[in-house]
Amino acid sequence: MFKSLKHIRWKRVLMLFIWIVSLGGLFALMSFISVKSNDLACHDLVVIIPGEQSFVAREDIDQLILEKHGEIVGRTLASLPIHEIEADLRSIPFIENALVNMDMDGKVEVRIKQREAVLRVINRKGEDFYLDKNRVKMPLSNHYAPNVLVANGFINEAYGDGLDSLQTDLLEGLYAVAEFVKRDSIWDAQVEQLYVNNRGEIEMVPRVGDHQIILGDADSLDVKFEKLRLFYKHIIPKVGWKTYKGVNLSFSNQIVCIKEEDNNINNSINQ
Known part of the structure; x- marks a missing residue:
């Protein structure tokens, strides 16, 4: 008997015993926490909306939760429909x-992530809406x-209600231009507005200079903005701001300068 006991790996037995005791303690602790949380009442509702400015206000959140689920403070944590509240807020x-x-102190925290607007659109009917980063x-x-x-x-595309997806290539193009401008600090400081002319071409209104910038469509934006950079860097310093009324970037391998107000093309420069 004693001889067989010598062959028992007591270290492994001890580790197994400790593991079983620890696991049992963990289940006991979880049961205790579960019982406590079932009885614990909410004493505070905290709403966190990151950022200095906000599309939604704290009172909007409070009102929605109150209308949908009643008063939160004072109810037990176990009775709160957490997932339903999240879905309603979304x-x-x-x-x-x-x-x-x-x-475990009875505090309920609501953390909000707001949508990030990239472009504001005003269509031909005067409907006004944003496009977000998605x-x-x-x-x-x-x-x-x-x-x-x-x-x-x-711009003919209308706005439906709530969250509405993009329907036309034109709005997709306007979004692409806005995203491109936003990523570059120089263009972000220079481009003030986008305009769609009666030919469906996208134009840009600059902050500095009284000239027309015609992009055409939203294809090859890196090439077109490089041509615009060359226009500002090499052409304007030589001829001055008043020589050309605009620049058309939609032609391949050319910077087309517009001299007359009637948009007759007077000069084109090959890249």
């Missing part, structure tokens, strides 16, 4: 995501107007 057009967390249309806010490019002119 139904607000300005909210991209919402997370609701609870702690190519989603969303309405204006009563609380906040972000400093983004504005596109107007001969």
Whole structure:
């Protein structure tokens, strides 16, 4: 008997015993926490909306939760429909995501991630809406107007309701131009507005200089903006701001300068 006991790996037995005891303690602790959380009441509702400016206000969040789920403070944590609250908050057009967390002190925290506007669009009917970074249309806010490019002119695409997807190549192109401009600090400072003319071409309104910039469509934006850079760097310093009324960047391998106000092309420069 004693001889057989010598062959037992006591170290392994001890580790197995410790593991079983630890696992049992963990289950006991989890059961205790579960029981405690079932009885614990919410004493505070904290809403976190990151950023200095906000499409939605704290009172909007409070009102939605109150209308949908009643008073939160004072109820047990176990009775709170966390996932339903998150889904309801995500139904607000300005909210991209919402997370609701609870702690053992009875505090409920709601963290909001807002949508990020890239472009403001005013169509031919005067409908006014934003495009966000996910190519989603969303309405204006009563609380906040972000400093983004504005596109107007001969834009026919309408805005539906709530969150609406893009329907036309034109709006896709306007979004692409806005994203391109936003990524470059120089163009972001120079381009003030986008305009769609009656030929369906995208034009840009500059902050500096009284001239027309015709992009055409949104293809090959890196090439077109490089041509615009050459126009500013090499042509304007030689002839001055008043010589040309505009520049057309839509032609391949050419910078086409517009001299007369009637948009007759007077000079083209090969790259």
